[in-house]
Amino acid sequence: MLVAVVVAICAGGCWDRREINELSFFSSAAFDLEGQERVLTVEYIKPSPAGGGGEGGGRETLPQRQAIIDSEKGATFLEAGRQGALGMPRRAYLAHAAAILIGEEMARYGIKEVLEHIDRIPEFRRTTLILLTRGPARDEVIMAQSGLEKNLGREITGLHKWVQVSGYGFIPNVNHVFYDLSGEAGSTVLPVLELAPQPYPPLLGRGGTAGGTGGATAPKAETLLTARLNGAGLFYRDKLVAWLNAEQTRGWSWVRNKVKNAVLTLSDQNGSLVSLNITDSRAKTEVEYRDGLIRGNIKVKVEGNLLEEQGYQDFTKEEAVKYLEEQAAARIRAEITEALRAAQKAGTDVFGFAGALHRRYPKVWRQVENNWRDEFQRLPVTIEIEAKLRRTGMTGRPLKPGGGS
Known part of the structure; x- marks a missing residue:
């Protein structure tokens, strides 16, 4: 009887509930090393506006990422993440993280800290995609743009599905990296994510001044910095040692x-x-x-x-x-x-x-x-x-x- 009562009390309560409107969902994150400090840059999915209204008609604008960026420093990545809570009105939820990026300096120092951080936090999944950047990964997360997807995490997820049709690219998940580094050779390969300028159709209503023929000059195309794969990094143990084109x-x-x-x-x-x-x-x-x-x-x-x-x-x-x-x-x-x-x-x-x-x-x-x-x-x-x-x-x-x- 006592056991039945205890089970009923624990099973019937809502003590561990998490309301969706009180959560901020991870989309992607960047791990960098700056001197002796660890830098954690997180892309959160921006909630859609109430009422579901669109962006309106008429004059078009450049595609806006549906994301909010937070970048913090700390002695450890966990400390940097908790610093972000000082300005975050919602609780961070990590289980939906699509991808993580590792900066070059952090990769040369060793990615063991990043893998340990991911593996010890219960909400992180080993199916999270993992990539490398030349230079700070923070810059890629902040500056990336896209006209097809609303955030960088979804952009990388799409690349993971379709990039292998070219033969030049692949994106492993965290579990693959653990498997490689724990194998006999202790080596692995991580793809390099970079931002490449791509043309974007000119904005409506941005014709130039009247030309010599009496008409308006053609509007100029805008430029987007979109994510793409370009080469890979070779790792021995957990350190970046060379690049592949x-x-x-x-x-x-x-x-x-x-x-x-x-x-x-x-x-x-x-x-x-x-x-x-x-x-x-x-x-x-x-x-x-x-x-x-x-x-x-x-x-x-x-x-x-x-x-x-x-x-x-x-x-x-x-x-x-x-x-x-x-x-x-x-x-x-x-x-x-x-x-x-x-x-x-x-x-x-x-x-x-x-x-x-x-x-x-x-x-x-x-x-x-x-x-x-x-x-x-x-x-x-x-x-x-x-x-x-x-x-x-x-x-x-x-x-x-x-x-x-």
């Missing part, structure tokens, strides 16, 4: 099966440009131990369709198809080679060789585990690429104006 990032992505789609711009037998759309990519990383030497092997198989041609190459002929497949294989091999060279120079095994060695040769792994970084830097690696052109779109022969054959 866009091509090197895709080279790494081929090997780690991050490429869902990609476009390869190649030359046909006549020297004209063609675009091959990669529709399937599968890769495998292997190691072999023989005669006291560890060797690595990367195997990649890709399939694609021809979707654009600038010349007059007839791809119904087998030799034309074979030549294009060889060109595709050479291009992918070059991208992987550049990425591998950068990773070996930095001593960051982000290709999975350490894990492959541990699984296949556990005794050998125990012998080289403590100096694997040095072993990886001199690891000989062979790269095998198999490319297949499956289709040439809706036609095999290009259009020849004038009716020529």
Whole structure:
């Protein structure tokens, strides 16, 4: 009876309720290091105005982010976050955080503090996306604009869904980073988020002064700073040690099966440009131990369709198809080679060789585990690429104006 009464009292109350109109929802956050102080910059979702009225008709304005920014400093990130409570009329709610950004200075110092902060707070989720910035991440959160989404968090969430169709980008979540850093190699890769200027249609009613022809001059287009991915950062343990450019990032992505789609711009037998759309990519990383030497092997198989041609190459002929497949294989091999060279120079095994060695040769792994970084830097690696052109779109022969054959 006593147990039943206690359970009934606890289950029937509203002592832990959280009213929506008393909460401020995280959308994204930036973690920076400034001297000895930690800087936490938070983007909160701005509540919609009561009554649901729109922005009104008539004169258009630049798209306004539906967000409020708060940036605070402290000896720790938790202290900085609590400083924000001094000017926040609502309780911060973290469970809806879409993404976190880590500034370059913080990344070089070590992201362990950031990961610990996220992992120890119950409201944060390990599915939160994580990215890197060149320079302070605070600037990206404050200055980012967008005409499609209302806040930076939603913008990054959209990028996460669609960026892999290019092959140049990927966005991991916090759990992926924990998994990588706790693995045999202790290395990971974080994509770089940057702001790029993009044109925005001119505002209505902003025609210039009367011109020489009697009419008003054309209004000038505005410019937005929109978020985009550009390259990645290599981490050894929890510290940023090197950068990858866009091509090197895709080279790494081929090997780690991050490429869902990609476009390869190649030359046909006549020297004209063609675009091959990669529709399937599968890769495998292997190691072999023989005669006291560890060797690595990367195997990649890709399939694609021809979707654009600038010349007059007839791809119904087998030799034309074979030549294009060889060109595709050479291009992918070059991208992987550049990425591998950068990773070996930095001593960051982000290709999975350490894990492959541990699984296949556990005794050998125990012998080289403590100096694997040095072993990886001199690891000989062979790269095998198999490319297949499956289709040439809706036609095999290009259009020849004038009716020529």
